[in-house]
Amino acid sequence: MRLALWAATALAAGLTTNATATYAAGELNLICSADVVICEQMQQNFQKESGIQVNMVRLSSGETYAKIRAEARNPKTDIWWAGTGDPHLQAASDGLTLEYKSQKLDELTDWAKKQAETSGYRTVGVYAGALGWGYNTDLLKQKGLKEPKCWADLLDASYKGEIQIANPNSSGTAYTALATLVQMMGEDQAFDYLKKLNANISQYTKSGSAPVKAAARGETAIGVVFLHDAVAQTVEGFPVKSVSPCEGTGYEIGSMSIIKGARNLDSAKAWYDWALTAAVQSKMKDAKSFQLPSNKSAEIPKEAPRFEDIKMIDYDFATYGAADKRKALLERWDREISAIAN
Structure with a gap:
């Protein structure tokens, strides 16, 4: 001993x-x-x-x-x-x-x-690490899609079935995205946004980094992830470009x-x-x-990705890491988003 x-x-x-x-x-x-x-x-x-x-x-x-x-x-x-x-x-x-x-x-x-x-x-x-997304530059070019630079851009109808994000019940990355949008927009507006975004989601993955790995393989155009996960795919030689949203973003x-x-x-x-x-x-x-x-x-x-190069929100870890708040947001996501998921 x-x-x-x-x-x-x-x-x-x-x-x-x-x-x-x-x-x-x-x-x-x-x-x-x-x-x-x-x-x-x-x-x-x-x-x-x-x-x-x-x-x-x-x-x-x-x-x-x-x-x-x-x-x-x-x-x-x-x-x-x-x-x-x-x-x-x-x-x-x-x-x-x-x-x-x-x-x-x-x-x-x-x-x-x-x-x-x-x-x-x-x-x-x-x-x-800051939240954002990575997209497959080859796929966007082939499909004639514009570069998504902002959260608002992800709602464009041209991205129908072209976006992946994880399920916030299993993925901390996706919960960070959920909490980020709530802090930026207010809870009701954030869930309105997520309902609209759902129309463009092809899959809610289990793992937070899976969406950009799918984008790297050409299985989807855009993966909402932490930026360092997108960068990792670029370093591996895949045609992935990282984006930090123009309106601002949260971080982990x-x-x-x-x-x-x-x-x-x-x-x-x-x-x-x-x-x-x-x-x-x-x-x-x-x-x-x-x-x-x-x-x-x-x-x-x-x-x-350096924080000083990204428009960051003042992410409230104490509030959104609290058990009651996290439970309430996940239950609402299940009721309003998972229930209508493609």
Whole structure:
């Protein structure tokens, strides 16, 4: 036990010595809500540096929230890494996650620390990314469609069946889009907009990044996603152009939370501190993850969409991450949008 605690302390200090790998013991049950490539990179690197066996499952943030809530009396997960911050905040308000103040907090950006403060230190920001969409330039040219530059443009009848967005019940990306539109337009106007948009939606996907991956493959013209997910497809060589909406847009704070009742708490804290280091966050670009890192000293990928280049709204994380507000919006989406979905 002392050796395992020593290893956790060494990791928290950012050490990656052979001794750490030799003496660390135990395992970690992790749910990762980012793209599977970065999930696997994080899993492999942590195992190599800590000697702790990571049992990783990839689930969207909405699915993860539902899972940890269902398992609250008998938690099977130790830590939840990544995915949009709103479900993390809801889990915090529901008492499903554990208060933990990492010694790395002072190294983080203000938005990452604010996420921790808002949640009573039951979650913390690990990256950020703005909402927008990516479109297939070849398809738009072939079909004679104009470039959609604004939220209003997506309602054009010429895009009928040409747009994909995820379901906000399973996808944190789509919930961010829903909450963004409500904050920009007002709730009733936002749902009027979504009803009109539904006429152009070919599919509500399970995963938040799936729409732009479909656009990259030529299966749809436009995917509403976080901009870094669209950029990742461009970097891979697909004909995808990213758009930040002219009216303004919201953003995510990808977050991390330790599950209350975690069976492998020392391992969870070791991962938590390790994942907040500049060294770890600087490697995210190696997995084609182009979010803005939360550690102020981490290297920002040159491809990452910068907030200063985007018209951003003052996204209210406290309100739209609250359990009652999120539940009410999702129930209304089910009644008014899912009920008429194509």
